[in-house]
Amino acid sequence: MELTPESLLGRLPGEPLRPVYMITGPEPLLVLEAADAVRARAREEGCAEREVFDADGREFDWDPLQATFNAPSLFSAKRLIELRLPTARPGKAGAEVIADFCAQPPADITLLITGGEWSKKHGGKWSEAIARTGCLVVARQVRPDQMTGWVEARLRKRGVKADRGAVQRLVERVEGNLLAAAQEIDKLALLADGEPIDAARMESLVADAARFDVFRMLDAALNGQGARASRMLAGLRAEGEVIPALMGMVVKELLTVATLARVQARGGNMAAEFRAQRVWDSKQATYRRALQRHAAPHWERFVAEAGRIDRIAKGRAPGDAWQVLERLLLVVADAKARPLVERGLAAGG
Incomplete structure (x- = not known):
């Protein structure tokens, strides 16, 4: 069955644990809380053993997960197996493994799958099998x-x-x-x-959580929300912030994305790189959306441009630092804006 996070939380206490749960969608908080509820219910039912698999990219080897399904537990009568599937796309091999599990779920295993995206194009026979055997929970964005x-x-x-x-x-x-x-x-x-x-x-x-801080401004740009990022930048300027105080965080964020883009371009292990860059699961969907928007060379250019903005703000290069930073954020947010804006970036203002 397909549920919302709220309906899952209402059902969990009153029914036996199902063989499989998939919790996915663009709202990280709702995915996290629903997954935590399944973990808690699993502990109540005696799942003392937990194993986690990060299925990130085409290089993921599905054989160890299949072997885990087939192997008996050494330490516990019941096991919780977690499959982290950030893109919510298991590919052909993964879809077969998941569908086979749902066809004959082992009595001692509960499979918890979490993802960061979901739409009709993500589904298939494998997700239909999950919905029949267990629960497909979609954490849709709160409008x-x-x-x-x-x-x-x-x-x-x-x-x-x-x-x-x-x-x-x-x-x-x-x-x-x-x-x-x-x-x-x-x-x-x-x-x-x-x-x-x-x-x-x-x-x-309450604290002013709507304060136009640089972290949320960068998140908006990485999520493709150019107008929102521009509005937040204007808010920072109105609050009396100065460019040099912002650029350290801007450069750090862009360097992180540029590093991820290089790893992705050479077909590296993205799950390992996310861990190396200390990117939390809840933030990975934001980075993935940004990586889909620009190739690795563009991210390198953005890092260089951020450095130039810092020099402008410190009087070491010509131009209006606020204006050039806004243009950079707009390019990060929208690949279509790149040809229109890069002339301004190259000209320095």
């Missing part, structure tokens, strides 16, 4: 018009009473960022002392 309801439900779950004005204030603060909203709500559960919260009290209790 702006759904955000108020999502925040209200989260507040109720944490025992926080807030009026509509307070909820709207929190929605405005977190600007669509579910992780920021969840963190703020967790803090509110501690700070509210069981008292109802109105808009004024909400204003005093």
Whole structure:
């Protein structure tokens, strides 16, 4: 069956653990929480042994996973096997392994598959087999018009009473960022002392998670949201930030993507490189979207351009650093903008 994360969380406590769960979609927080719930349920049912496989790219060898399915456990009567499938595309070999598992699931194994993307084009006979044998859980993106309801439900779950004005204030603060909203709500559960919260009290209790900080600006650019990145850059400028204070983080982020792009270009092990670069699972989908947008040489150029922007800001090169940085963010966000903008990048402003 196909479920939402919310419906999965409602069903898990009242039914036996199913042989297979696939939890995937573009909302990392919802995927993470749903997967954590399955792990907790597995522990309750005696799954004391856990093994994790990172299926990242065509070079992944599916034979060890198949062998694990066929081998008896040495330490526990029940096992939880996790398959991390960031692209939600197992390929032909992987699809066969998953479908075979679903056709005759071992009695001692629960298979948990997590992914970072999902759409109709991702599905196939293998995902249909998962839905028949277990649960296919899709964490779809929370739309702006759904955000108020999502925040209200989260507040109720944490025992926080807030009026509509307070909820709207929190929605405005977190600007669509579910992780920021969840963190703020967790803090509110501690700070509210069981008292109802109105808009004024909400204003005093929550941090400004909608502040246009450089990390979220870069995430917007990497996710292909050029207009949002541009708006955040304007917010940073209005708050009195200076370019040199931003460029260290900009360069670091671009260097990370450039390194990943080089590994991808030569067919290297992306799972290992993500670990080497200390990229969390929840952030990998953002990097993958960015890597699909530009080839490795372009990322090298972006790193060089970021260095030039830093020199402009320090008076060592001509140009308007804010304008050139905005152009760079727009190019990162949209490959179609590259031919239109690179002339400005090359000209230095």
